[in-house]
Amino acid sequence: RLPTIYAITPTYSRPVQKAELTRLANTFRQVAQLHWILVEDRATRSELVSSFLARAGLPNTHLHVPTPRRYKRPWLPRATEQRNAGLAWLRQRHQHQSAQPGVLFFADDDNTYSLELFQEMRTTRKVSVWPVGLVGGRRYERPLVKNGKVVGWYTGWREDRPFAIDMAGFAVSLQVILSNPKAVFKRRGSQPGMQESDFLKQITTVDELEPKANNCTKVLVWHTRTEKVNLANEPKYHMDTVNIEV
Numbered sequence: 483r484l485p486t487i488y489a490i491t492p493t494y495s496r497p498v499q500k501a502e503l504t505r506l507a508n509t510f511r512q513v514a515q516l517h518w519i520l521v522e523d524r525a526t527r528s529e530l531v532s533s534f535l536a537r538a539g540l541p542n543t544h545l546h547v548p549t550p551r552r553y554k555r556p557w558l559p560r561a562t563e564q565r566n567a568g569l570a571w572l573r574q575r576h577q578h579q580s581a582q583p584g585v586l587f588f589a590d591d592d593n594t595y596s597l598e599l600f601q602e603m604r605t606t607r608k609v610s611v612w613p614v615g616l617v618g619g620r621r622y623e624r625p626l627v628k629n630g631k632v633v634g635w636y637t638g639w640r641e642d643r644p645f646a647i648d649m650a651g652f653a654v655s656l657q658v659i660l661s662n663p664k665a666v667f668k669r670r671g672s673q674p675g676m677q678e679s680d681f682l683k684q685i686t687t688v689d690e691l692e693p694k695a696n697n698c699t700k701v702l703v704w705h706t707r708t709e710k711v712n713l714a715n716e717p718k719y720h721m722d723t724v725n726i727e728v
């Protein structure tokens with residue numbers, strides 16, 4: 483049986499949310515043995531996401547945790563609490579039985595994922611890495627590989643990062659998550675761009691990383707970002723004869 487891929491997706495309410503989730507679900511539905519852990523940045527589960535998931539046709543777990551208001555700042559990292567909630571659920575679920583083979587991947591709701599990416603990450607033994615497109619002020623960032631080992635990073639931004647890699651650029655085996663029960667994303671002292679390094683430092687070393695995507699020479703995931711929607715002509719009060727979820 484294939485190892486299960488657990489995709490942890492933090493998500494928050496905004497005009498494009500349902501469009502993003504629809505695109506993501508359309509990708510995930512084509513991936514065998516994938517379990518979607520969708521974590522809403524809210525105090526309660528929203529009706530929109532609940533009914534969306536009910537019709538998504540995907541094995542899923544619907545979690546929620548609000549980001550404390552003091553952390554909602556442009557210069558602070560996003561979705562720390564949500565990713566940790568996903569990690570906690572995974573550990574809780576597997577605490578009794580010895581873990582079935584599984585692979586964890588952090589899948590933001592606005593990125594673009596090729597199907598090949600999931601084939602690559604499926605064989606992760608501990609921690610695997612690959613290039614990410616459209617990130618760090620460059621066309622791509624990638625781990626530099628020599629003789630099958632990661633020896634450095636091709637990046638144009640903060641080259642001092644111990645793991646100069648985006649959240650979409652790595653996967654972790656379930657076994658590693660379970661045998662490092664304290665590994666979490668940290669708020670304290672963590673700047674944007676350092677979340678990945680802070681987390682990976684707790685569970686692996688650069689020397690141990692498994693390069694995927696043909697020794698990290700292929701871009702299979704893109705750090706796309708959706709343009710902010712123009713709602714300039716949206717009426718102040720509800721004017722339509724029907725109430726439509728968008």
Ligand code: UDP
Nearest residue numbers: 491492493494523560561564590591592707
């Ligand atoms: N996110 C969230 N709460 C927020 C902002 C973002 O849950 O207040 C989620 C968002 O839906 C996405 C992930 O966190 O899945 C990363 O956010 P974003 O895509 O805005 O970050 P960037 O593209 O700048 O890395």
Ligand code: MN
Nearest residue numbers: 590592706707
């Ligand atoms: Mn994003």
